[in-house]
Amino acid sequence: MTATATAVAPERRAPAPSGDRRRRPDRTRRTGWPLTVALALCSLTVLAPLYVTVTMAFKTSEQSVDGNAFALPAPFNPASFAEAWQLTRFPVSFGISVGVAALTVALTLLLSSLASYAIVRYWSHRFFRWSFVYLLASMFLPFPVIALTEIKLTALTGLDNPLGVAILHAMFQLAFSVLLFSAYLRSIPVELEESARIDGATTWQVFWRIILPLLGPMIATVGIFAFLASWNDFMLPSMIVSDPTLQVLPVVQNIFQSQFGTNYNVAFASYLMAMAPTIVVYLIAQRWVISGITQGAVKS
Amino acid sequence: MTTTTAPTTPAAPVGRRRRHGRPEPIAYLFLVPALLVFTAFVVVPALVGIFYSFTDYVGFGNWSFLGLRNYTALLGDPGIREAYGFTLGFAVVTVVVAQVIALVLAIGLSKRIRFAAGLRAIFVIPMVVSGIVVAYVFNYLFSNTLPAFATAVGLDPLSQSILGNPDLAWLAIVVVSAWQTIPGALLVYTAGLTSIPHDLYEASSLDGAGPWRQFRSITLPLIAGFVLINTILGIKGYLGVYDIIVGLTGGGPGNATSSVAMTIFGGFTGGDYAYQMANATVFFVITVLISVLQLVVSRGRNIRL
Numbered sequence: 001m002t003a004t005a006t007a008v009a010p011e012r013r014a015p016a017p018s019g020d021r022r023r024r025p026d027r028t029r030r031t032g033w034p035l036t037v038a039l040a041l042c043s044l045t046v047l048a049p050l051y052v053t054v055t056m057a058f059k060t061s062e063q064s065v066d067g068n069a070f071a072l073p074a075p076f077n078p079a080s081f082a083e084a085w086q087l088t089r090f091p092v093s094f095g096i097s098v099g100v101a102a103l104t105v106a107l108t109l110l111l112s113s114l115a116s117y118a119i120v121r122y123w124s125h126r127f128f129r130w131s132f133v134y135l136l137a138s139m140f141l142p143f144p145v146i147a148l149t150e151i152k153l154t155a156l157t158g159l160d161n162p163l164g165v166a167i168l169h170a171m172f173q174l175a176f177s178v179l180l181f182s183a184y185l186r187s188i189p190v191e192l193e194e195s196a197r198i199d200g201a202t203t204w205q206v207f208w209r210i211i212l213p214l215l216g217p218m219i220a221t222v223g224i225f226a227f228l229a230s231w232n233d234f235m236l237p238s239m240i241v242s243d244p245t246l247q248v249l250p251v252v253q254n255i256f257q258s259q260f261g262t263n264y265n266v267a268f269a270s271y272l273m274a275m276a277p278t279i280v281v282y283l284i285a286q287r288w289v290i291s292g293i294t295q296g297a298v299k300s
Numbered sequence: 301m302t303t304t305t306a307p308t309t310p311a312a313p314v315g316r317r318r319r320h321g322r323p324e325p326i327a328y329l330f331l332v333p334a335l336l337v338f339t340a341f342v343v344v345p346a347l348v349g350i351f352y353s354f355t356d357y358v359g360f361g362n363w364s365f366l367g368l369r370n371y372t373a374l375l376g377d378p379g380i381r382e383a384y385g386f387t388l389g390f391a392v393v394t395v396v397v398a399q400v401i402a403l404v405l406a407i408g409l410s411k412r413i414r415f416a417a418g419l420r421a422i423f424v425i426p427m428v429v430s431g432i433v434v435a436y437v438f439n440y441l442f443s444n445t446l447p448a449f450a451t452a453v454g455l456d457p458l459s460q461s462i463l464g465n466p467d468l469a470w471l472a473i474v475v476v477s478a479w480q481t482i483p484g485a486l487l488v489y490t491a492g493l494t495s496i497p498h499d500l501y502e503a504s505s506l507d508g509a510g511p512w513r514q515f516r517s518i519t520l521p522l523i524a525g526f527v528l529i530n531t532i533l534g535i536k537g538y539l540g541v542y543d544i545i546v547g548l549t550g551g552g553p554g555n556a557t558s559s560v561a562m563t564i565f566g567g568f569t570g571g572d573y574a575y576q577m578a579n580a581t582v583f584f585v586i587t588v589l590i591s592v593l594q595l596v597v598s599r600g601r602n603i604r605l
Contacts, residue, residue, distance in 0.1 A: 065444075068448060131335055141346065149345035149346070152359070232429065275429045279425060297487055
């Protein structure tokens with residue numbers, strides 16, 4: 001990578017035809033195909049379990065027990081979905097899951113954006129700086145550590161229900177979200193606010209009219225992380241929610257584990273109904289989801 | 301994540317005075333609600349739990365102090381030792397497996413290939429599905445499809461479900477955990493790889509560096525910070541493994557795949573509440589120590605975050 005590199009260059013490059021800049025598309029296309037095929041084969045490890053879920057869901061009970069998960073359904077049997085729908089009380093558990101995830105996202109966004117703004121703007125003040133450290137320390141606190149006291153606390157306060165799950169989900173997103181928001185807020189120049197303040201805007205107005213719109217991309221990132229963490233969680237709701245009729249979608253799937261054996265087709269129909277919503281939304285919005293997740297992962 | 305330099309232009313005297321003076325009352329209104337809820341729902345339960353770990357509390361009724369007796373009992377408890385052994389071993393193996401695969405896939409996707417966006421979209425799917433549901437799907441594959449396949453091709457050792465084999469069941473948990481966590485690591489590595497200037501590769505290939513040499517001398521040092529972040533977050537996540545074990549083995553066969561999280565949760569039904577709180581406290585300390593250790597080791601090697 002030093003000056004000698006340029007001197008050596010012509011010999012090394014000699015076999016390549018001159019004007020290789022223009023030839024590059026050809027060359028890369030030639031070398032690109034084997035790698036493409038290799039990666040496509042790797043992607044089967046992701047697609048195969050999803051394919052199995054779909055085909056199993058449409059099989060009959062008799063066919064579903066033979067172990068050959070990759071065979072196509074014969075005969076085609078969509079009746080499993082009706083049974084799964086009733087067994088898991090799908091509309092109820094789906095609705096509760098949506099409510100918990102929505103509340104988690106709303107709470108996380110509200111609490112962490114306000115807190116981060118105060119922390120970043122008053123960073124020179126000790127209270128705000130220490131609050132940041134205080135909130136962030138919980139990044140290393142795994143839920144199992146406080147699970148037992150959490151179960152007692154929610155039972156005592158009447159929060160042993162989906163509302164309590166949403167509050168706790170938001171609490172466990174708080175550290176990460178404050179980290180993301182404050183990193184982003186530090187890149188927003190103070191001058192932007194100052195002209196508004198000179199015009200007489202209050203801090204409250206500055207936050208809602210100027211800061212929040214600027215936070216747009218980070219709001220998407222924080223929201224996606226909060227949604228996925230809440231929507232897919234099994235551990236916390238299975239511990240906290242005391243009334244089984246108020247359970248979220250991932251937890252109600254466990255009814256297929258107790259009655260073992262023969263109803264694989266119904267179980268898979270239910271798994272498919274649980275997985276499909278996020279996968280479909282993700283595939284539609286994958287560009288934004290991926291860029292949102294990437295921003296979050298890198299900023300941390 | 302550096303702090304932005306405070307603007308020192310004369311045009312902004314108001315802002316400077318405000319930031320260096322006393323914060324307005326409304327600033328506290330922004331921050332204090334989050335602190336209060338956080339304290340009530342996270343910090344207080346953690347402190348209460350640590351407090352009870354020094355008692356003989358069973359979850360209700362009277363209690364008295366035991367001092368450190370719960371902690372000394374933990375050391376001599378073979379079930380607890382096995383759970384820690386399993387969890388730590390599982391976390392180390394899974395983090396290595398997942399990081400290597402994620403890095404290889406990220407490098408592959410960063411080359412000029414066809415359908416790069418589509419392939420990347422597929423690889424990220426596991427990130428958006430629920431771990432417990434994925435574990436149930438794999439449970440079927442491991443206990444029905446794999447044995448049927450192994451019998452058909454004459455692989456006798458695999459003709460029984462590996463989930464029922466105390467020596468092999470952990471492998472299934474590694475596979476599913478890696479399957480689910482590779483996408484997150486993959487996206488971090490993809491971001492890391494795009495931050496490497498392309499000229500570096502061109503210059504080094506002019507120097508005669510092959511792909512392996514380029515990987516060792518350019519790619520790896522420049523994404524070391526990303527490797528570190530992925531490893532810390534990965535280990536922390538794997539140490540708390542629960543959902544996937546519930547869906548695959550339930551901690552069995554016997555206690556062969558029982559993680560620390562599972563033993564802690566056992567405290568709620570098993571009546572050894574205070575004992576498991578001591579276990580939880582130890583678990584917390586170990587989680588923090590491992591993360592700090594990783595940070596210190598990387599600092600020593602001059603890896604920039």
